[in-house]
Amino acid sequence: MKPALKRASLLAGVSLVVVAPLSALALAHVSLNTTPCMPLGFYQAVAQKPLAVGQTWTVCVPQTWTVYGLHRGYLHPGSACPGGSQALLKKIAALPGQTVTVTKTGVRIDGHLWPMSAPLTRDTAGRPLISDYDVHQIPAGYVWVMGLSPQAWDSRYYGAIPDKDLLNREKAVLIWR
Template identity: 35%
Template sequence: MKKPIKILAVSVLTMSVSLFVLSIGAQISGIYINTTPSLPVGFYKVVDEPIVSGAYVAFCPPQNEVFDMARDRSYINQGNCPGGYGLLLKRVFAQPGDTVFIDQAGIFVNGEHLPNSAQLTSDAEGQPLPQYRLKAVLDDSEYLLLSDLNPQSFDARYFGLIARVQVQQVVRPIFTWSR
């Protein structure tokens, strides 16, 4: 009876180590593995392209109370960004010059309502979520980053705009699939 348990334990350990090594190798080669519901699950490659509406980007969140809360509540992973935050992948929905309006009903860019952008007042655990409000034309260094797939994503509807300096790379999906 003990041999099957040892074999299972060794198999699980081997698989865990292999996945860890694979993820390190992927990051070194400029590939991100997304497992979150904010974007399609799969592999994303760093590309040398401009930040434009519709592009996917990897960014380090700015250090502030909202991202501290997100890290502490496990909305975002811990990582190597300042503040101990993990790098986030989101899609660009507004760029410099665009008019953005954010309230509880959702996000409007240049007068168009974005799907799945309504704010929730609390998370799945019943904890209150930030209620960010904005009405502005984005300046030369501001971007609106969010998920149009997941109405429960932690994104711009709760943390607002992201400065250009926070964006690390533009990434492009190379292999994705649905859950």
């Protein structure tokens, strides 16, 4: 076999091994989370059902925060959200009618402390962060979203988000960490 034909055959074989599984995952609405805000792994979009605390969703941050998030690297460029960013993976922590209190010691939802939720004063690059310290009554049409890591960029910093900015409910398929 000629070297050029051998290289072409090898490239075709490698492409098939890589492209076929990725295509199958995309068709099954499976995505890979590589951010530390939620467990690393594969998540699949599932039936949306009524909103409930604890559900995992892909979300868009309020558009007024998109430029800030892109500039600081909290968001990656993409087409999922208005303003040209990818969506984030977050948990619904509070629904309309619930009370969220953000203090230096953490986020309390109806008096219950969300794990590892003390707002940071600086991000991982050492830049100052401003938290939304206050008592928030979640209004109709909004939700409070949180990550599962102290470093998550979530409602502690940008407040409640409109529920219309929830894109897909996600179920962990295979996670590690």
